Every structure is written in structure tokens, then in C-alpha cells.
Amino acid sequence: MxxxxxxxxxxxxxxxHVAKDIAGTRKTVSxxxxxxxxxxxxxxxxxxxxxxxxxxxxxxxxxxxxxxxxxxxxxxxxxxxxxxxxxxxxxxxxxxxxxxxxxxxxxxxxxxxxxxxxxxxxxxxxxxxxxxxxxxxxxxxxxxxxxxxxxxxxxxxxxxAPSPRSDAPTWGELRAKLLDRLGRPGTAPSLKCRDAHTFVEKLEECGVKPMRLGSEQSWQSQTRMGPVDLDVPDEIALLAGKLKDSVEHRFAPNLTKREAKMLLDYIAATERRQRDPGDPADQAVS
Known part of the structure; x- marks a missing residue:
């Protein structure tokens, strides 16, 4: 003992470890x-x-x-x-x-x-x-x-790394879904893991490097610490990290309307800037 x-x-x-036969049986133990x-x-x-x-x-x-x-x-x-x-x-x-x-x-x-x-x-x-x-x-x-x-x-x-999800919506489908929910008072974005997969892929296409924390518990701990004063690029990276972690660890990202709108605005501004690098309307977002 x-x-x-x-x-x-x-x-x-x-x-x-060695294998030992048990007498009278065909079994062995380690x-x-x-x-x-x-x-x-x-x-x-x-x-x-x-x-x-x-x-x-x-x-x-x-x-x-x-x-x-x-x-x-x-x-x-x-x-x-x-x-x-x-x-x-x-x-x-x-x-x-x-x-x-x-x-x-x-x-x-x-x-x-x-x-x-x-x-x-x-x-x-x-x-x-x-x-x-x-x-x-x-x-x-x-x-x-x-x-x-x-x-x-x-x-x-x-x-x-998890393989691409076959059930994930296209970016056009997800964007339309989010715009519809953002336009309805009292309606949360309600993103699922498959939505987060598409969302973070689009953000990475726009050059965002996700700032990851890991499991759902880690994100809950970060939330309990209270709001942190971040500039826009850092907050975008943190939200992208939450989306990416939610896909890997299978938890709902629970973005607020403000956060979802910030990401949509960032993606739209990035796409406009890619089409027209000289557009001054996008300077405040970058």
C-alpha cells in the first residue's frame, strides 16, 4: 500500500512493462x-x-x-x-x-x-x-x-487542424443572415460553429491574424476580467480568435450585435480598399 x-x-x-501469462487462461497482464x-x-x-x-x-x-x-x-x-x-x-x-x-x-x-x-x-x-x-x-x-x-x-x-466543414454557409449566405438579424431589434447574431468557420475564413482572407485564447473556459475568464480598451485592429484580431477557437473547441462564440457589426464593417472596408486603394473613406477603419 x-x-x-x-x-x-x-x-x-x-x-x-512486461507481459505475464495468467495460469490456466489465454489472457496476459502487463x-x-x-x-x-x-x-x-x-x-x-x-x-x-x-x-x-x-x-x-x-x-x-x-x-x-x-x-x-x-x-x-x-x-x-x-x-x-x-x-x-x-x-x-x-x-x-x-x-x-x-x-x-x-x-x-x-x-x-x-x-x-x-x-x-x-x-x-x-x-x-x-x-x-x-x-x-x-x-x-x-x-x-x-x-x-x-x-x-x-x-x-x-x-x-x-x-x-479541423477539416473544412461541409455544412458551413457561404460568405454571401452568412452575411445576409447577419444583416437580417442586425436589422431586427432585440435579435442577437446567434452564430453557430459552422457560421464561425465561414466568418473567420473571411477575416483571414482580409489579412486578420486571429488572437486565440483556447477553450471556452479561457474566453469566459477573459470576459469576467471586464472590458479592455483595445484599438480596432486588436479587437478585430481578438474577435477572430474567438471565432476560430469556437470552431476547434465546439462552443458558441456569442458575439454581440456591436461586435458582429464591427467585423462586417471591417470586411466591407477591406474589400473596398482592395478594389480602390485610394478610397479615403476607409482610412479610419484600418
């Missing part, structure tokens, strides 16, 4: 094998009073139980965080627990085409509703994720 607590606390992980060195390292963890562990009566609560519960919660928070980060930034991340320092290390590899700034991820970590509570015991670093410790840790690869 004490050793199970150590595994749950992620102080130790199997060095390998048996974890632990290295002697890793087992001996458990005794070096400074947080544990091993004398108290040994003195605990059979059937009683082990002093290790408190560490197992805390580490399990932290491990779940780390796993969720790197899953969200992988989806948001399109890279693969790995995490491993370091027993001697009682820390989790989150690592990713930067290359020429895919880079992630450490300060950006640190900001995300501090803002994460689950992982922020453990920020003092989580280390962020770049480097190889192919070492054995990270191989046996937590890994998450970015999911491929």
Missing part, C-alpha cells in the same frame, strides 16, 4: 517493473518521515496518503495544462515529475518553424484555473523530450 502511494504521488514510474535505483531514491525524498511510515500500524492510514492526494491533483492539473497548450500553440509538450526536488518539469522543443516563448507559457500557467495553484513547483524549459524520464511522463501532441 505504501508503495502504491508513492506511485500515485508520481515519485516513481515503471522502468518498463506487469510494471521498477528499477532498484529509483526505489532507493525514494528514501532520499526530504518531505517524508520514513520512520513514521514504518511505524504506521497495519490497516491504518499511511502518512504517505496525504502526498498521494496532493500529487494526484497536481498531476491532473499539469496534464490538462499541457493538453490545452499543445492545442493552442500546435506543438508537442512533455512533463515529468522530479522526485528529489518535488517538482514537475514541462518541456517542449523549439525549432525553426515552431517556437513558443517561455514567458508566454509562464503567463498561461499563472492564469490557468487549475495549474496556477501549483505554479511554484512547476518548471518550464525547452529541450529534448526524448529522454527516458519524459518518455515515461506525460506527453501531449497537438491535434490536427
Amino acid at each position: 505504501d508503495f502504491d502511494h508513492c506511485v500515485t504521488a508520481e515519485w516513481i514510474a515503471p522502468a518498463q 506487469v510494471p517493473l521498477f528499477s532498484l535505483g529509483d526505489v532507493e531514491d525514494l528514501l532520499q525524498i526530504p518531505l517524508v518521515d520514513w520512520d513514521a511510515v514504518r511505524a504506521a500500524p497495519p490497516g491504518g492510514t499511511s502518512p504517505l496518503a496525504q502526498f498521494a492526494a496532493h500529487r494526484a491533483n497536481r498531476a491532473v492539473a499539469v496534464r490538462r495544462f499541457i493538453e490545452h497548450a499543445a492545442r493552442r500553440y500546435g506543438i508537442e509538450l512533455a512533463a515529468a515529475y522530479m522526485s528529489r526536488s518535488d517538482q514537475w518539469v514541462i518541456r517542449w522543443e523549439n525549432d525553426v518553424d515552431e517556437t513558443l516563448d517561455q514567458d508566454v507559457l509562464a503567463h498561461d500557467l499563472a492564469s490557468d484555473p487549475d495549474a496556477a495553484a501549483f505554479v511554484d513547483s512547476i518548471v518550464l524549459e525547452t529541450g529534448s523530450i526524448e529522454s527516458p524520464r519524459f518518455t515515461w511522463g506525460i506527453r501531449h501532441r497537438a491535434t490536427p
